[in-house]
Amino acid sequence: MDQTSLLWLFVSSLLFCSTNQASLTVSPSRSQFFQWTSVSLSCEEDDSSAGWKLRRNTTTETRKECGDGWGRSAGSSCNISFIVDWDSGVYWCESREGATSNSINITVTGGPVILQSPVLPVMEGDDVTLHCKTKTSNLPADFYKDGSLIRTEPAGHMTIHYVSKSDEGLYKCDISSHGESPSSWISVTVNRS
Numbered sequence: 001m002d003q004t005s006l007l008w009l010f011v012s013s014l015l016f017c018s019t020n021q022a023s024l025t026v027s028p029s030r031s032q033f034f035q036w037t038s039v040s041l042s043c044e045e046d047d048s049s050a051g052w053k054l055r056r057n058t059t060t061e062t063r064k065e066c067g068d069g070w071g072r073s074a075g076s077s078c079n080i081s082f083i084v085d086w087d088s089g090v091y092w093c094e095s096r097e098g099a100t101s102n103s104i105n106i107t108v109t110g111g112p113v114i115l116q117s118p119v120l121p122v123m124e125g126d127d128v129t130l131h132c133k134t135k136t137s138n139l140p141a142d143f144y145k146d147g148s149l150i151r152t153e154p155a156g157h158m159t160i161h162y163v164s165k166s167d168e169g170l171y172k173c174d175i176s177s178h179g180e181s182p183s184s185w186i187s188v189t190v191n192r193s
């Protein structure tokens with residue numbers, strides 16, 4: 001688990017400890033996946049008797065529960081063994097009473113390149129590293145934010161130091177010899193302490 005998810009777990013345990021809440025985590029912790037890889041989704045909850053289950057909206061389904069035509073359900077987790085492009089969508093946890101967790105966007109690509117970006121909101125002031133990857137290698141990559149080229153990185157990854165609200169946006173990357181990744185939204189949470 002990376003620092004961002006650990007921090008998120010810590011913050012959510014503080015926020016949610018006495019209420020009926022859950023937070024959704026995804027492993028590997030990122031928003032974009034190559035087809036045919038496996039993904040595990042988990043509702044981190046404080047009350048397992050509340051019956052938290054994974055649900056998702058895709059282009060063809062709404063509010064579909066894990067196990068009902070997608071994924072393999074075990075308690076409040078759900079695994080997808082071979083994720084494919086029609087698994088792209090928004091995922092969340094929902095209790096029996098209809099309480100909902102944070103939601104997560106997942107994008108699955110049949111293309112040659114993914115952007116590995118944080119799936120959960122980034123805390124203002126943190127450093128965040130984006131990786132542009134093919135299935136097999138790290139190659140020089142161009143990174144784009146909201147449609148504009150922001151950096152060219154010879155090693156295929158870029159770090160934004162001391163993230164601020166102005167870094168929030170839609171990111172993608174391009175490896176010239178292979179192609180472009182899908183776009184993912186990175187959101188920044190303002191630290192209230």
Ligand SMILES: *[C@@H]1O[C@H](CO)[C@@H](O)[C@H](O)[C@H]1NC(C)=O
Nearest residue numbers: 056057062063090091092103
């Ligand atoms: C899922 O789709 C339903 C129906 O369109 C919508 O009401 C709901 O807000 C969507 N959920 C999320 C988390 O986007």
Ligand SMILES: *[C@@H]1O[C@H](CO)[C@@H](O)[C@H](O)[C@H]1NC(C)=O
Nearest residue numbers: 039040072073074077078079
């Ligand atoms: C989901 O995947 C994880 C990691 O691969 C594994 O440890 C766990 O047992 C799996 N759970 C189910 C319900 O298959």
Ligand SMILES: *[C@@H]1O[C@H](CO)[C@@H](O)[C@H](O)[C@H]1NC(C)=O
Nearest residue numbers: 090103104105170184185187
């Ligand atoms: C999911 O993606 C949409 C479109 O890019 C964006 O507006 C929304 O804020 C994203 N939701 C989350 C939870 O990141």
